[in-house]
Amino acid sequence: MRVKICGLSTIETMNAATQSGAAYVGLVFFEKSPRHVSIDQAVELTQVVPAGVCKVALVVNPTDAELDAILEKTPIDMIQLHGAETADRVAAVRARFGLPVMKAVGIADEGDLKQLANYAQVADQLLVDAKPPKNADLPGGNGLSFDWRLIAGRRWAVPWMLAGGLTPDNVAEAVRLTGAQQVDVSSGVESSAGAKSPRLITEFLDRARNK
Numbered sequence: 001m002r003v004k005i006c007g008l009s010t011i012e013t014m015n016a017a018t019q020s021g022a023a024y025v026g027l028v029f030f031e032k033s034p035r036h037v038s039i040d041q042a043v044e045l046t047q048v049v050p051a052g053v054c055k056v057a058l059v060v061n062p063t064d065a066e067l068d069a070i071l072e073k074t075p076i077d078m079i080q081l082h083g084a085e086t087a088d089r090v091a092a093v094r095a096r097f098g099l100p101v102m103k104a105v106g107i108a109d110e111g112d113l114k115q116l117a118n119y120a121q122v123a124d125q126l127l128v129d130a131k132p133p134k135n136a137d138l139p140g141g142n143g144l145s146f147d148w149r150l151i152a153g154r155r156w157a158v159p160w161m162l163a164g165g166l167t168p169d170n171v172a173e174a175v176r177l178t179g180a181q182q183v184d185v186s187s188g189v190e191s192s193a194g195a196k197s198p199r200l201i202t203e204f205l206d207r208a209r210n211k
Contacts, residue, residue: 001175001209004161004184005201006058007035009194014045016198020205024054026080026186029062029070034194035186042074056080056102067097078102080127091122100124102161106131107146113154120156127184130164145170148177168203175208183208 005017006026017025027042028035037045046055057076059067061083070076079097081090082104094101103123105115108131116126130146145165162180167188175183187193189200 002161002182003205003208004054004056004182005189005196005204006056006163006184006186007033007190007194008045008196009035009037009041010196011045011048013196013198013201014048016196016201017205018048018050018053020202021209022053022201022205023182024056024078024184025049026056026058026184027074027076028058029066030058030060030082039070039073042070046075054078058082061085062093064096067093071097071099078124080104081123082127087118087122090119094122094124102127104129104163107150107164109147110150113150116156116160120158123158125158126156126160127163128160129184145174148174151178153179166204168200168207171204171208 002023004024004026005022007028008014008017008025014025027037027045030036049055054077055075056078057070058080078100079093080102090101090103101123102125103119104127105119106129120126128151161182161184162174162178163184166174166183166185171183185204189196189204191197
């Protein structure tokens with residue numbers, strides 16, 4: 001079981017994630033998010049990440065110039081596209097920047113599943129997330145889950161990660177129902193919006209890996 005802790009913004013919580021066994025750590029470069037970090041903050045945070053832990057930049061409909069600015073200073077290992085990027089845009093980002101790309105896809109019902117197969121042809125990984133409510137300010141990190149039975153037993157051409165409303169209390173059931181081998185959490189390990197809890201981070205990692 002590989003776990004991603006997303007939306008980290010302090011040295012304390014970054015250390016809690018890596019020391020408790022996170023395989024991925026996510027930095028949010030999206031100003032509307034309470035988890036947003038500046039490039040200078042991201043540089044500081046990545047300095048404490050041990051070798052072997054994947055540093056992920058979460059971006060939403062980024063321009064090439066925005067990605068250039070992030071990657072020029074920040075040692076990122078993977079780009080997470082979490083907006084309305086098309087399959088062509090995913091392929092273009094992957095080609096231009098030479099980094100693995102994870103594409104987030106929001107799921108609400110069975111009709112949304114076909115997008116996953118399309119993106120699997122161009123992305124290195126998929127993030128299977130809950131679709132945000134209409135007119136939501138945030139494309140993810142809303143603490144919402146979807147009906148996990150929709151993806152039970154399904155597999156795609158690339159590795160995938162389950163996200164959306166996961167918490168220490170429900171992650172074991174989510175893994176059991178979906179067969180996920182990777183999970184992502186953000187709001188589910190927070191004491192308030194944007195404020196990660198080292199205790200909840202540790203609990204989540206323990207329960208995800210010892211389900």
